[in-house]
Amino acid sequence: MRKNIFILLIIQLFIGCSSDDNSSKSAFSIDLVSSATNVVLDQSFTVAINANQSMKYLWISTDNFATGDYAIQNFGTxxxxxxxxxxLGQKTISVRAKNQNNEVSEKQIVVTVTRGNAIKILGVxxxxxxxxxxVYDPEFPASNPESLADLRFGFSKLSLDSYLSNDYSWRSWYQSTVIPNQGTMTWDCSGSNLYIDPSKNLRFGLADIDNGVAGSDLLNGPPDYREINFSNFVITKPSTITYTFPEINLEFKVFVEWTN
Ligand SMILES: [Ca+2]
Ligand SMILES: [Ca+2]
Known part of the structure; x- marks a missing residue:
């Protein structure tokens, strides 16, 4: 009897060990390693996803998978x-990975973004x-102020195509409100958190808006933009910068806040 119990214990121990062993071998898991945990605005950095098995699916999100970028391909390990x-602020980068058997592993890493020497665009x-x-709105006679252009400006900048890409494309960064019939031609953007590394380029566009959509390009394009940057001003740090493009009669001012 004692011998039987002993054998039973041995079998249970063996089953226990063997089952633990199997699960640790088969559990798919990833780890995240960030090249920096504190970065400044617009600073490029990398997050390495290391897995114990080959990854075939990745979903990357900075809002806990409400949105994000995903791809199915052989990502390797x-x-x-x-x-x-x-x-600015704390960013939680969430990564959901699947292996060849659709087993899921999910990890998060937190990176803090500080302003560095980024400028803040306050207005235009x-x-x-x-x-x-x-006349930009010919449904009105030239004598009617309603015939004047209804102004909206926009900024585009080079942005990563996706969290899973190395490629950058020009993408809309900011679109202003519409000022009807030329109006003040002045926008306060100070509440829009328009921070940018002054070495980055911006594309400026300006359009007449008809019923909420762009009617006429006011830069007589193509191209329907002009490129500007702030790198010539990092020493003098003027709070108003004037850009002129005489060939299209374009002149505008950008109001900026510099760091000390
Ligand atoms: Ca108008
Ligand atoms: Ca219009």
Whole structure:
């Protein structure tokens, strides 16, 4: 009897060990290693995803998978994310990975973004544009101020195509409100957190808006933008910077806040 109990214990121990062993071997898991935990605005950094088995699916999100970028491909056991942020504060980067058997592993890493020497764009004022004081809304007679352009400006900048990409494309960064019939031609953007590394380029566009959509390009394009940057001003740090493009009668001012 004692011998039987002993054998039973041995079998249970064996089953226990063997089962633990199997699960640790088969459990798919990933780890995240960030090249930096504190970065400045617009600074590029990498997050390495290292897995104990080959990854075939990755979903990357900075809002706990409400949105994000995903792809199905053979990622192997290691894949580098290239990231940068243009807003301040703590960013939680969530990664959900699947192996060939659709087993899931999910990890998060937190990175803090500080301002560094980023400028903040406080406002924009249009001084002149192509066709200023002429009819852009011909449904009104020229004598009616309603015929004047309804102004919206926008900024685009080079942004990563996705968290899983190394490629950058020009993408809309900011679109202003519409000022009807030329109006003040001045926008206060100070509440929009428009921080940017002054070495980055921006594309400026300006359009007449009809019923909420762009009617006419006010830069007489193509191209329907002009490129600006702030790198010539990092020493003098003026709070108002004027950009002029005489060939299209374009002049505008950008109001900026510099760090000390
Ligand atoms: Ca109008
Ligand atoms: Ca219009």
């Amino acid at each position: 290691s894949f580098n994310l290239n990231l940068n942020f243009d807003t 004022q249009i001084v002149s544009f192509y066709g200023i004081n002429t």
